[in-house]
Amino acid sequence: xxxxxxxxxxxxxxxxxxxxxxxxxxxxxxxxxxxxxxxxxxxxxxxxxxxxxxxxxxxxxxxxxxxxxxxxxxxxxxxxxxxxxxxxxxxxxxxxxxxxxxxxxxxxxxxxxxxxxxxxxxxxxxxxxxxxxxxxxxxxxxxxxxxxxxxxxxxxxxxxxxxxxxxxxxxxxxxxxxxxxxxxxxxxxxxxxxxxxxxxxxxxxxxxxxxxxxxxxxxxxxxxxxxxxxxxxxxxxxxxxxxxxxxxxxxxxxxxxxxxxxxxxxxxxxxxxxxx
Amino acid sequence: xxxxxxxxxxxxxxxxxxxxxxxxxxxxxxxxxxxxxxxxxxxxxxxxxxxxxxxxxxxxxxxxxxxxxxxxxxxxxxxxxxxxxxxxxxxxxxxxxxxxxxxxxxxxxxxxxxxxxxxxxxxxxxxxxxxxxxxxxxxxxxxxxxxxxxxxxxxxxxxxxxxxxxxxxxxxxxxxxxxxxxxxxxxxxxxxxxxxxxxxxxxxxxxxxxxxxxxxxxxxxxxxxxxxxxxxxxxxxxxxxxxxxxxxxxxxxxxxxxxxxxxxxxxxxxxxxxxxxxxxxxxxxxxxxxxxxxxxxxxxxxxxxxxxxxxxxxxxxxxxxxxxxxxxxxxxxxxxxxxxxxxxxxxxxxxxxxxxxx
Numbered sequence: 001x002x003x004x005x006x007x008x009x010x011x012x013x014x015x016x017x018x019x020x021x022x023x024x025x026x027x028x029x030x031x032x033x034x035x036x037x038x039x040x041x042x043x044x045x046x047x048x049x050x051x052x053x054x055x056x057x058x059x060x061x062x063x064x065x066x067x068x069x070x071x072x073x074x075x076x077x078x079x080x081x082x083x084x085x086x087x088x089x090x091x092x093x094x095x096x097x098x099x100x101x102x103x104x105x106x107x108x109x110x111x112x113x114x115x116x117x118x119x120x121x122x123x124x125x126x127x128x129x130x131x132x133x134x135x136x137x138x139x140x141x142x143x144x145x146x147x148x149x150x151x152x153x154x155x156x157x158x159x160x161x162x163x164x165x166x167x168x169x170x171x172x173x174x175x176x177x178x179x180x181x182x183x184x185x186x187x188x189x190x191x192x193x194x195x196x197x198x199x200x201x202x203x204x205x206x207x208x209x210x211x212x213x214x215x216x217x218x219x220x221x222x223x224x225x226x227x228x229x230x231x232x233x234x235x236x237x238x239x240x241x242x243x244x245x246x247x248x249x250x251x252x253x254x255x256x257x258x259x260x261x262x263x264x265x266x267x268x269x270x271x272x273x274x275x276x
Numbered sequence: 277x278x279x280x281x282x283x284x285x286x287x288x289x290x291x292x293x294x295x296x297x298x299x300x301x302x303x304x305x306x307x308x309x310x311x312x313x314x315x316x317x318x319x320x321x322x323x324x325x326x327x328x329x330x331x332x333x334x335x336x337x338x339x340x341x342x343x344x345x346x347x348x349x350x351x352x353x354x355x356x357x358x359x360x361x362x363x364x365x366x367x368x369x370x371x372x373x374x375x376x377x378x379x380x381x382x383x384x385x386x387x388x389x390x391x392x393x394x395x396x397x398x399x400x401x402x403x404x405x406x407x408x409x410x411x412x413x414x415x416x417x418x419x420x421x422x423x424x425x426x427x428x429x430x431x432x433x434x435x436x437x438x439x440x441x442x443x444x445x446x447x448x449x450x451x452x453x454x455x456x457x458x459x460x461x462x463x464x465x466x467x468x469x470x471x472x473x474x475x476x477x478x479x480x481x482x483x484x485x486x487x488x489x490x491x492x493x494x495x496x497x498x499x500x501x502x503x504x505x506x507x508x509x510x511x512x513x514x515x516x517x518x519x520x521x522x523x524x525x526x527x528x529x530x531x532x533x534x535x536x537x538x539x540x541x542x543x544x545x546x547x548x549x550x551x552x553x554x555x556x557x558x559x560x561x562x563x564x565x566x567x568x569x570x571x572x573x574x575x576x577x578x579x580x581x582x583x584x585x586x587x588x589x590x591x592x593x594x595x596x597x598x599x600x601x602x603x604x605x606x607x608x609x610x611x612x613x614x615x616x617x618x619x620x621x622x623x624x625x626x627x628x629x630x631x632x633x634x
Contacts, residue, residue, distance in 0.1 A: 005386055005388060005389065006346045006347075006547065007346060007347045007532055007545060008547060009351055012327065034615060039278040045535065047349040047535070047537075048535055048536060048537050048543030048544070049535055049542035050348070050535050050544075051533060051535065052561060071562075073561045073562035074560075074561030075561070076561070077561060090349070210564075228452055235560065236558060236560065237557075237558050237559060237560050239533060240531070240533065241531060242384055242385050242386040243380075243384050243385060244381060244384060244388065244529070244531070244551070245379050245530055245531050245532065245533070246530030246531070246548070246552065246580075247530070247532075247550070247557065247558055248531065248558075249580065249584065251584075252583075252584055257384070257385055271503065272566060275567070276564040
């Protein structure tokens, strides 16, 4: 954590890659390395303009640069999408609680992503792939609105599937010319027809829009996953990142400090869990 | 060891001595008989007072300013160091509120260096309430109109003389350095003080009961069980979400980090008070908002104070100072909200008991 607490350190944008019409992956190199664990987040600041929370999508094994996959969806992300390679921004972090990878050893791991939510999941997946033999099996199920809006398309459709190491399946909500994959909601490809899994002792990790996580969680419970084995990346208006500013409270937790990764049993009693 | 002021000295002499070279914050009585927290270079006899009850502004302003400059982009010089300070006349509600701020800004995952500096450089001289405002209700939330801990020095005036005691090591050192003005407090004076405390506390308990609140009420249960109640919509009908209750509250600690440019054109960051009554408080990019309705935001304020803090710190984030009631332009009285929540919760439990009995 930056000792100045509320002030970011400078970082240079080394590379910007278009993922979809409204999603880009930024490679940033901070002036000091920022070691992080998969699932933790950072605050990116456009100096003088504002700051917003993002979870790196790159491997946590690398700390001198990080990739961050950002959807253009508000004031700060509008500015970020307008920036160029070589521009300077600010970064604070890492913040929050990571995926408890140490608990995943020997288990079957199901990764469920929706839309831009696959960013944090990619970071987790890269950490898992690094030590593939430590896990019984890794399954990826990903849903996007359309073929155009699939993030990390090459990796999802080819790279992660290489040599059959991973069981990867994608779906899109709406069909389009040239798409020969599955069409339907993410919950469709979590059914018995498309997902053969050991739910009773498997780990499920999910990140995506609230509505997708709500119905996705219901489906996973229906399939027999235990609430304590379902890990969700929750999101609110995380600002200070250290549990002080009060914006991201969810029941008795601050998402920035106690999350953003929660097991479902920790938060399921909250009546406002899925409000976005 | 408890002290009183020697016959050859005066309270003003003692307070001026304690202030020494420190920046002084003390109470100043206004024409409407309220007090304001006034900043000065010295203790000013006749102008400053220890006060009968708390001032208009909460003590948090000295530790968590409404607007705090954090720094300029890539400029490590930060901000100026704070001077040594002393606050006279702190009342128990405000003193107790610092427990919330210490939890948030000192004991979290990353302490706030500015808050830490402000705490370290500020001597807190508390004094008992010798009267109360109409809006006061501290006994309902388990507090009392005098300090039991958290002060460096406590000075209380009675009709029989002053009693001074220390509550911290540095307070003890400071009092010992003022020995020339002090003498051991006689037992009769301490008995008089104890009786005064009991009397004032009882008066305030009675006053609180007259507004429908009982000491020892389980506000956590009341707020948690009234989650789906219509009471939030009813009170939200009048609320104009101005945020005054948040800003004037002695325990509200929420803030935003605001980015902009300093006068020299360099990007800079400022920490500003924020208010959970504001529509955009919890809003996220892309148009999401977990609390789009005013009633939800009003409920959230009570949920934070009477459910969140009991869970994480085993206390309410309300000290019964009544400032929110004074500040509310819609005349929403926090006691009315709490009373209705308690009444509904009690009725619900009575009903479920009846149901079980049948």
